Amino acid sequence: MPANNLLLSSSPSSYTRGDVRKIMLAVIIALMPSTVYGVVLFGVPALGVILVSVFSAVAAEALFRLATKQDPRIGDLSAVVTGLLVALISPPSLPLWMAALGAVAAVIFAKEFFGGLGANPFNPALIGRAILVMSFPAAMTTWHAPFGALTDATTMATPLNVVKLGGSVADVGAGFVERGLASAADYNSMLWTLFVGNRAGCIGESSILLILVGFAFLLALRVVQIVTPLAMVGTTFLLSWLLGMDPVFGVLSGGVVFGAVFMATDYASTPVTPLGKLIFGVGAGAITTIIRRFGGFPEGVTYGILIMNAIAPFLDKLRVKKYGFVPPAKPAKEAGK
Amino acid sequence: MSIKTFKGGAHPPERKHRTEGLPIENVRTVKQVVIPVNQHFGAPIQPLVKVGDVVKRGQKIADADGRMTVPVHASISGTVKKIEPRLQPNNLDGMAIIIESDGSSETAFLPPLDGLSCTKDEALARIREAGIVGMGGAGFPAHVKLAPPPNKPIDLVIANAAECEPYLTIDERMMEEAPGDLVLGMAIVMRALGVSKGVIGLEDNKSHLQGQLESAIASRHYGNGITVQLLKTKYPQGGEKMLITAITGREVPSGGLPMDVGCVVHNVGTFKAIADAFQEGKPLIDRGLTVSGAACKTPKNLMVPVGTLVSDLVPDVIQIDEEAVRRVIFGGPMMGPSLPNWTVPVQKNTSGVLFMDEREAKVYEEGPCIRCGRCMRACSCRLSPALLNNALKANDLDLAEQIGVMDCIECGTCSYVCPSHIQLVQRFRVGKQLVRAKKQKEAQRAGK
Numbered sequence: 001m002p003a004n005n006l007l008l009s010s011s012p013s014s015y016t017r018g019d020v021r022k023i024m025l026a027v028i029i030a031l032m033p034s035t036v037y038g039v040v041l042f043g044v045p046a047l048g049v050i051l052v053s054v055f056s057a058v059a060a061e062a063l064f065r066l067a068t069k070q071d072p073r074i075g076d077l078s079a080v081v082t083g084l085l086v087a088l089i090s091p092p093s094l095p096l097w098m099a100a101l102g103a104v105a106a107v108i109f110a111k112e113f114f115g116g117l118g119a120n121p122f123n124p125a126l127i128g129r130a131i132l133v134m135s136f137p138a139a140m141t142t143w144h145a146p147f148g149a150l151t152d153a154t155t156m157a158t159p160l161n162v163v164k165l166g167g168s169v170a171d172v173g174a175g176f177v178e179r180g181l182a183s184a185a186d187y188n189s190m191l192w193t194l195f196v197g198n199r200a201g202c203i204g205e206s207s208i209l210l211i212l213v214g215f216a217f218l219l220a221l222r223v224v225q226i227v228t229p230l231a232m233v234g235t236t237f238l239l240s241w242l243l244g245m246d247p248v249f250g251v252l253s254g255g256v257v258f259g260a261v262f263m264a265t266d267y268a269s270t271p272v273t274p275l276g277k278l279i280f281g282v283g284a285g286a287i288t289t290i291i292r293r294f295g296g297f298p299e300g301v302t303y304g305i306l307i308m309n310a311i312a313p314f315l316d317k318l319r320v321k322k323y324g325f326v327p328p329a330k331p332a333k334e335a336g337k
Numbered sequence: 338m339s340i341k342t343f344k345g346g347a348h349p350p351e352r353k354h355r356t357e358g359l360p361i362e363n364v365r366t367v368k369q370v371v372i373p374v375n376q377h378f379g380a381p382i383q384p385l386v387k388v389g390d391v392v393k394r395g396q397k398i399a400d401a402d403g404r405m406t407v408p409v410h411a412s413i414s415g416t417v418k419k420i421e422p423r424l425q426p427n428n429l430d431g432m433a434i435i436i437e438s439d440g441s442s443e444t445a446f447l448p449p450l451d452g453l454s455c456t457k458d459e460a461l462a463r464i465r466e467a468g469i470v471g472m473g474g475a476g477f478p479a480h481v482k483l484a485p486p487p488n489k490p491i492d493l494v495i496a497n498a499a500e501c502e503p504y505l506t507i508d509e510r511m512m513e514e515a516p517g518d519l520v521l522g523m524a525i526v527m528r529a530l531g532v533s534k535g536v537i538g539l540e541d542n543k544s545h546l547q548g549q550l551e552s553a554i555a556s557r558h559y560g561n562g563i564t565v566q567l568l569k570t571k572y573p574q575g576g577e578k579m580l581i582t583a584i585t586g587r588e589v590p591s592g593g594l595p596m597d598v599g600c601v602v603h604n605v606g607t608f609k610a611i612a613d614a615f616q617e618g619k620p621l622i623d624r625g626l627t628v629s630g631a632a633c634k635t636p637k638n639l640m641v642p643v644g645t646l647v648s649d650l651v652p653d654v655i656q657i658d659e660e661a662v663r664r665v666i667f668g669g670p671m672m673g674p675s676l677p678n679w680t681v682p683v684q685k686n687t688s689g690v691l692f693m694d695e696r697e698a699k700v701y702e703e704g705p706c707i708r709c710g711r712c713m714r715a716c717s718c719r720l721s722p723a724l725l726n727n728a729l730k731a732n733d734l735d736l737a738e739q740i741g742v743m744d745c746i747e748c749g750t751c752s753y754v755c756p757s758h759i760q761l762v763q764r765f766r767v768g769k770q771l772v773r774a775k776k777q778k779e780a781q782r783a784g785k
Contacts, residue, residue, distance in 0.1 A: 012749035
């Protein structure tokens with residue numbers, strides 16, 4: 001009886017064809033609308049930041065794993081995702097070497113030092129961004145108007161900046177008209193301009209519409225769950241309103257939607273339990289809003305998510321009750337038996 | 338009626354098309370059978386025959402006293418040639434009685450018994466004497482399920498017709514060819530338990546059988562109270578707990594049995610065997626199974642004597658592409674064990690034999706957990722497999738137990754859905770053993 005060659009591993013003997021690479025590819029595809037639009041808005045410099053960041057991330061991962069004698073993991077595309085995310089949350093005028101530094105820091109410090117794929121406690125792209133903001137505050141907060149050369153003449157405050165510096169929401173609308181980004185300065189057309197993303201900001205964060213397109217794609221493929229983004233954006237909305245800020249403006253103007261969709265859904269640095277995900281989203285939204293309202297920065301998404309990342313392992317203790325859960329009998333009862 | 342289901346699960350490719358429409362082929366003549374003595378879940382039993390004895394088809398050849406025992410019968414007439422350990426489908430060597438056929442068709446069945454008028458004790462004794470075990474896979478003694486303690490009232494009998502494992506189609510064919518036997522078997526069990534309600538839980542990929550089953554129920558006076566419930570085609574719909582939850586909404590308590598929520602569940606094959614044991618007095622000596630897989634050139638639904646070596650069916654009954662075989666599975670691909678060869682007997686609980694080729698049997702290297710949460714959503718027992726895996730990797734048995742490793746039904750859905758192909762259920766199986774060993778040690782220490 002031919003007995004060679006037969007596989008004898010423990011069941012199951014059938015496995016899904018899905019793999020990590022396909023998941024990462026789905027995220028990259030979901031990021032594409034925002035990426036392409038970022039290049040359209042800000043031109044070649046934005047493209048440069050994106051390419052340099054992605055390349056640096058991939059190279060950093062490959063070299064680190066080579067140096068530490070680990071198997072290369074370029075094929076799973078996770079470094080591409082990290083590099084792309086670092087670029088999309090950077091300003092378009094960022095010097096290329098800084099973009100490279102941010103991506104390398106994200107991959108090496110935030111990810112590989114902790115064990116690589118799946119083991120990073122903090123979102124790598126946000127760590128990369130946090131390092132850049134602290135090292136190069138000026139470069140990381142220089143914003144440019146869309147559709148112009150990225151020169152001093154075209155710098156433009158982000159909508160949140162306008163408000164942080166004491167401006168009103170109406171001033172934002174006026175600014176749009178002045179720059180030719182909107183045809184009217186009324187409240188609704190200002191919101192519409194924000195929604196389609198005709199504004200200054202990070203390369204990938206501006207168009208809420210295109211972020212939602214990517215989100216819908218990820219939801220359809222069941223790559224991400226809706227709960228965290230919904231909780232984060234919902235909390236931002238509610239708390240902005242409670243703290244006397246314009247909630248619609250708050251949601252549409254900064255990076256909260258991009259962060260909620262692409263950062264708060266990061267597998268490794270967020271809870272895996274459903275209740276944990278909900279609390280994570282609420283916490284990230286609350287911290288974001290509190291920083292916007294009371295903090296020194298106009299935007300708080302980065303720290304909102306990073307702070308919640310630190311709590312994620314604890315949130316993982318909030319497991320769903322298992323099937324057929326029976327509360328443990330009280331010791332007194334046991335003794336009586 | 339609406340289609341019901343449970344939460345979680347996955348939908349692996351069904352691959353049932355190869356054998357779906359094929360009538361069950363009855364294999365009457367085999368030159369020998371290798372009948373494992375212990376084919377049930379419970380206490381071991383002993384051979385009643387010795388080498389050289391002449392036995393008849395249907396004659397009891399092994400038994401023992403004790404509640405958790407089930408006798409075994411000769412499935413062909415002939416001479417006992419050997420009694421020795423042989424490889425069983427559970428990958429262990431177990432004592433087996435080897436009978437060489439004498440070609441006669443003499444039988445030694447029990448006298449027929451009217452299961453609808455006999456006493457409860459008579460019914461239970463008959464089911465035990467006929468050697469009936471759960472035919473879905475676990476081999477749990479059927480009569481034990483029918484004798485719940487008085488403090489566990491039963492109100493529902495469920496026929497497990499989900500057949501959620503890919504490839505397998507034998508239950509489907511059985512229902513198509515003998516729906517009346519299923520109804521009779523259920524009626525006998527319902528009567529023995531004093532239950533007035535029975536449900537046939539059918540996955541909706543077999544919805545074409547619904548009308549046929551319903552008319553079989555309607556045309557029999559004892560079919561009263563039996564209904565057909567369509568279930569969503571989803572693995573592991575045929576898991577006993579999942580089936581109960583889908584149909585009744587009740588959850589079997591952790592560490593408990595279906596009887597704790599008033600249910601008795603049997604596979605449709607078991608009901609058919611019960612019907613045979615009463616109608617014909619025939620013990621469980623024939624087993625229907627699906628032979629399939631890409632490396633099987635002749636996918637079939639077969640009925641063979643229990644103890645038939647799969648290798649003896651080659652090449653007259655089935656043909657195998659021996660070059661292409663990479664994996665031989667007894668049962669379905671999700672839970673069935675892989676065997677080192679196919680000189681292995683068909684047992685009472687063998688629902689299929691699969692010959693998988695390279696593509697079907699593809700194995701993957703384990704990657705890092707990316708915490709995507711797919712296993713968490715797929716686990717029908719809501720056990721957080723990703724976290725359980727971490728606990729076991731860290732050798733934290735207390736945490737593993739707290740998360741619920743002992744509640745794992747080992748369906749393998751977590752391992753199936755994992756994009757990193759982490760050996761989740763495999764690790765949980767080991768984890769269960771470790772927890773059991775630890776508890777034993779603790780009990781010993783406490784006893785000292």
